[in-house]
Amino acid sequence: MQKILVANRGEIAMRVMRTARDMGIKTVAVFSEADRNMPFVRYADEAVCIGPALSAQSYLRGEKIIEVAKKLGADAIHPGYGFLSENAGFSKAVSDAGLIFIGPSGYSIEMMGSKIAAKQAAKKFNVPMVPGTEDPIKDLAEAKSIAARIGFPILIKASAGGGGKGMRVVNSEDELEQQMQTAKSEALSAFGDDAVFIEKYVGAPRHIEIQLIGDQHGNYAYLFERECSIQRRHQKLIEEAPSSCLTPDIRKAMGECAVAVARSCNYYGAGTVEFLVDENLNFYFLEMNTRLQVEHCVTEMITGIDLVKEQINVARGNKLSFAQEDLKISGHSLELRVCAEDPMNNFLPDTGKLEMYQPPKGPGVRVDDGYEQGQDIPIFYDPMIAKLVVHGANRDEAIERLCRAIDEYYIQGIQTTLGFGKWAVQHEAFRSGNFDTKFIDKYFKPELLMEEDPEREEVAALLSAVIWEQERKPKSAISSTNGSATGWKLRRK
Structure with a gap:
């Protein structure tokens, strides 16, 4: 394998490259x-629009991507995560084109892509089921x-779903038909x-996942767990490895079940x-997610294994x-997804220019990012800017290191999840x-971030003073101002 086409963008494209x-691969x-x-x-080494x-x-045009790979003499395609990474048809098309798909077979992707088929396969290996x-349902x-x-409450879930889409909690029979x-x-x-x-419906569960890997010779290994319970809209924000709650026996049992699931589809x-x-x-x-996860970094930090x-x-x-x-x-690792989102406004995506972008450095700090200062955050893709990952000798040290790194992470021009991460x-x-x-x-209320952000409080106080001063002026005087005060948009680090 001498050349790989990376069918993705941003930080994961950089990570794979x-x-x-x-490895000496172009x-x-x-x-x-x-x-x-x-x-x-x-x-x-080469790039094609x-x-x-x-x-x-663009990124979902599988036939075009394969055409580019063949034209430029690539041997393989790495899909990253998202886009075509869990598309069974794309995996098969890559193989049919004489190229190597850096991921599982189309058969495995198809089986695990259907939640119903995945449950049926896992059950044969006595993996515990909800x-x-x-x-x-007919x-x-x-x-x-x-x-x-x-018994209620129950959860209705889309078989082909993900990211919380096609998912509804039903608390009583009266709600069932509509939901x-x-x-x-x-x-x-x-x-x-x-x-x-x-x-x-399991009302307040923890979300814990097992990283595994298998080869084409029937060998498997699980690389322990990741705790992914800090979420908004069924999407993760903070991950850590290992989990703070598992015992060695439960960790082993979960790992062996994960390997059994992989074996069930010849993964x-x-x-x-x-x-x-x-x-x-x-x-x-x-x-089962049949790809590399966003949060694979914390596993790499505690095992020393380069998963890519x-x-x-x-x-x-x-x-x-x-x-x-x-x-x-080895030790403990935490990851915060640094997203262009506003925690003060229900974590809605925020767009704009990275007027200042300076990631943290120092011992035990890793930043996987895909943007640079001065670039615009587009509206077309996932709002994640970077992954801030830390490693410490133990969980307490990792938490303190993450807080230090957040304090040293300077972003201006857009709202981000940095402040939320430190609070959490x-x-x-x-x-x-x-x-x-x-x-x-x-636990979270937007005003909690205001309480812990003196800089924002100072800006808010200045704004209040300006508004109060304007209200004291005649309307003619207010209308003649340049509007700079009312045009302010608060930005936090």
């Missing part, structure tokens, strides 16, 4: 018109019967498939098996470079490890 360069970037000046485009800003006209259905009568059997119709409609719109299933490459864990540390299979390098070597047909018994947990990891529930996926709902 850096490991490829370490890289090709494909980019949209909106990303023409992005760092990953300049970093690659494949279309306009919209993903459907009570519910194994087949799509009609309302069947839904009522199943709900009565397992089921809504879930099916949302699923059809988002995934082109309105199949839904029902499972018992090879890097993948993640996600579980819900209740207050009694009972764990239940949720789904392993992906490439597995795709080359090599055996895993380590066995299960070679792995051990300093909260007593997080510090004690006694938290779940309802952490934000239970």
Whole structure:
């Protein structure tokens, strides 16, 4: 393998290209018109524009990406995460074109891409399941019967879903018909498939996932767990490894179940098996992600394993470079997704220019980013700017290091999740490890960030003074001002 085309953008494209360069492999970037000046485009050995800003006209054009790979003599395609990374048809098309797909087979992706098929496959290996259905719900009568059997509240979920789409909590039979119709409609719109299933709703679980990897010779290993319970809109914001709640025995049991899920679909490459864990540390299979995860960095920090390098070597047909018994947990790692979102406004995406961008440095700090100072944050893609990752000898040291790194991370021009991240990891529930996926709902209020941000308080006080002064002036005097005060937009670090 001499040349890899990276079918992605931003920080993950840079991440893959850096490991490829370490391995002496050349890289090709494909980019949209909106990303023409992005760092990953300049970093690659070759770069080709494949279309306009919209993903459907650029990063989701599988046939165009394969055409570019063949034209430039690439041997393989790495899909990163998102976009085409879990598209079974794309994996097969890459292989059919005589290229190597750096990921699992189309068969594995297709099986695990259907939540129903994944549950059916995992059940054969006695992997614990949340009570519910194994087949799509046919009609309302069947839904009522199943709900009565397992008891409310229940969760209606899209079979082909992800990211919280096509997912509805139902608390009583009176809500069932409307919520089921809504879930099916949302699923059809988002995934082109309105199949839904029902499972018992676990009200306040922890979301814990197991990183695994397998080769094409039947060898598997699990690289321990990641705690991913700090979420908004069913999407993760803070991840850590290892989890603060698992015992060695439960960790081993979850790891072995994750490997069993991989075996059930003849999986090879890097993948993640996600579980819900209740207050009694009972764990239940949720789904399998057949790709590299955003949060793979924390696993790399505690194991010393370069997961992208392993992906490439597995795709080359090599055996895993380590066995299960070679792995051990070293220290503790935390990751904050630095997103262009406004925690003061329900974490809604924010766009604008990175007027100042200066990431932190120092011992135990890693920043995987895809932007530079002066660049615009586009509206077309995921709002994540960077991943701030730290490692410490223990959890307390990692938390303190993350707080220090957040303080040294200077961003101006857009709202970000940095302030929220510092608040969250300093909260007593997080510090004690006694938290779940309802952490934000239970504890977070936007005004809490105001209380802990003296700089913002100072700006707010200045604004109040200006407004008060303007109200004292005659209207004619106010209308003659240049409007600078009312045009201010608060920006926090």
